[in-house]
């Protein structure tokens with residue numbers, strides 16, 4: 001198929017199932033003609049992916065809690081494919097107790113785990129992906145506006161997203177000279193596995209939908225289309241940016 005990502009190879013980290021934002025990104029990117037390599041967290045998720053991912057998409061295990069896993073993943077990709085053109089990081093995690101307690105009750109371990117998986121992993125992914133990224137190349141992560149507002153029940157994840165967004169700016173500055181840009185999409189609330197960990201998530205989703213400009217939640221396909229643009233050479237002028245794809249929720 002021909003599209004604005006023809007001939008590009010994009011690594012997408014974080015598809016768990018068909019509801020995942022990363023799956024919306026994968027579909028949009030495939031539609032624009034790129035090859036995709038999907039990384040998954042563990043065997044359980046691999047089994048889920050094998051049920052719906054096209055055979056042409058390569059699957060590689062990568063649990064981002066260990067730097068060695070990330071290093072080996074990008075070495076393996078480099079050996080097999082040579083250079084790549086982009087990486088999408090759509091990964092976040094906090095344990096249930098941390099997510100459901102107010103920030104004031106967050107333990108040191110809970111804080112470390114959430115920051116480690118949700119924010120630090122972008123730094124390690126950028127470090128190990130850089131040697132195999134083309135110039136121009138693109139790294140994209142997913143954030144939420146609980147980073148700049150105290151959204152009820154978003155708790156520790158808001159703090160991790162603030163660190164993630166700041167990392168986007170510093171990484172963009174570090175990698176600029178090698179032609180790699182780093183951006184984030186701040187997505188509106190969509191019902192995914194990650195969201196169901198948030199206390200009273202149905203209310204969060206309802207409230208968010210009611211605050212869109214047309215009372216219809218953003219879809220993973222709409223988020224995916226912006227991700228495809230950010231992976232493409234149409235966006236070489238953008239780096240260090242947080243782009244809202246939330247149907248206007250952040251305006252109000």
Ligand SMILES: NC(=O)c1ccc[n+]([C@@H]2O[C@H](COP(=O)([O-])OP(=O)(O)OC[C@H]3O[C@@H](n4cnc5c(N)ncnc54)[C@H](O)[C@@H]3O)[C@@H](O)[C@H]2O)c1
Nearest residue numbers: 014016020021063064091092142143144189190192193194
């Ligand atoms: N759903 C929303 O409303 C929303 C809004 C804004 C931003 N986001 C962000 O989008 C991203 C994707 O989340 P989603 O909503 O699609 O949910 P999801 O549950 O489908 O995806 C989260 C992914 O993180 C992966 N992951 C967690 N720990 C990992 C680890 N140690 N190693 C490797 N992978 C790991 C999971 O396997 C899963 O694939 C997250 O960063 C999330 O915070 C989501």
